[in-house]
Amino acid sequence: MASGEVTNGGPPAAQPADDVATARRRMGEEQLVARGIKDPRVLEAMGALPRHHFVDPALLARAYGDHALPTAEGQTISQPYIVARMLELAALEAHHRVLEVGTGTGYQAALLARPVEHVFSIERLPRLMSGARSRLDALGIRNVTLRLGDGSLGWREFAPYDRVLVAAAAPRVPDALREQLGERGLLVIPVGGSQYQHLEVWSRSADGQWGHQRYGECRFVPLVGEDAWRREPGET
Ligand code: SAH
Numbered sequence: 001m002a003s004g005e006v007t008n009g010g011p012p013a014a015q016p017a018d019d020v021a022t023a024r025r026r027m028g029e030e031q032l033v034a035r036g037i038k039d040p041r042v043l044e045a046m047g048a049l050p051r052h053h054f055v056d057p058a059l060l061a062r063a064y065g066d067h068a069l070p071t072a073e074g075q076t077i078s079q080p081y082i083v084a085r086m087l088e089l090a091a092l093e094a095h096h097r098v099l100e101v102g103t104g105t106g107y108q109a110a111l112l113a114r115p116v117e118h119v120f121s122i123e124r125l126p127r128l129m130s131g132a133r134s135r136l137d138a139l140g141i142r143n144v145t146l147r148l149g150d151g152s153l154g155w156r157e158f159a160p161y162d163r164v165l166v167a168a169a170a171p172r173v174p175d176a177l178r179e180q181l182g183e184r185g186l187l188v189i190p191v192g193g194s195q196y197q198h199l200e201v202w203s204r205s206a207d208g209q210w211g212h213q214r215y216g217e218c219r220f221v222p223l224v225g226e227d228a229w230r231r232e233p234g235e236t
């Protein structure tokens with residue numbers, strides 16, 4: 001394989017370490033920096049974390065491609081640019097305690113874990129949760145606490161959070177997530193219908209006032225829960 005090229009197919013063993021490093025660097029330059037991602041903490045984390053550890057071995061050659069990829073249980077690992085955009089909009093700082101809803105593979109949780117103090121992440125599907133746990137353990141990431149549950153209700157035990165990031169499409173902002181956001185907190189969430197959504201950032205000022213801004217279009221799998229979609233599309 002030519003240096004730096006990511007081809008389709010081929011067994012995992014055909015992807016030597018310097019090829020994935022090159023693919024990761026190109027992902028940073030061509031998908032993130034070229035599209036306006038500037039936050040050095042985001043670029044550092046995405047440049048360092050091996051995304052290929054989070055995808056199905058059969059899709060390894062596409063791990064750094066400009067797209068979402070399917071994961072277990074019909075879910076997805078988001079496109080690198082969308083992950084970067086969410087992390088940048090979250091304006092992360094070292095002392096932050098962050099709630100993530102939708103652990104999935106654990107990729108975004110692992111990225112969040114680099115610049116912030118602690119990540120609390122909730123996933124509703126047991127198989128995904130245990131996969132994420134093994135990947136985070138294998139990478140020696142210790143400042144992420146995972147829980148199985150319905151993230152549309154938040155995670156009251158450790159609230160308030162400095163940042164809340166929702167990695168699944170919500171029909172509206174769940175009340176519990178607003179309640180569990182601390183003063184000067186930011187909540188980043190894709191809001192819209194089942195086909196497409198817009199990334200929204202909700203902010204809570206020190207005097208309790210709310211503001212919100214709407215950003216570009218995106219496409220996430222649904223947030224399924226008590227204060228979200230009540231079932232997956234096609235489920236009866
Ligand atoms: N952040 C993930 C991608 C998330 S895909 C990654 O980096 O890989 C969205 C995830 O949200 C799916 O795994 C889905 O099972 C989960 N999800 C959907 N509704 C949820 C809910 N109410 N609570 C917690 N997780 C939920």
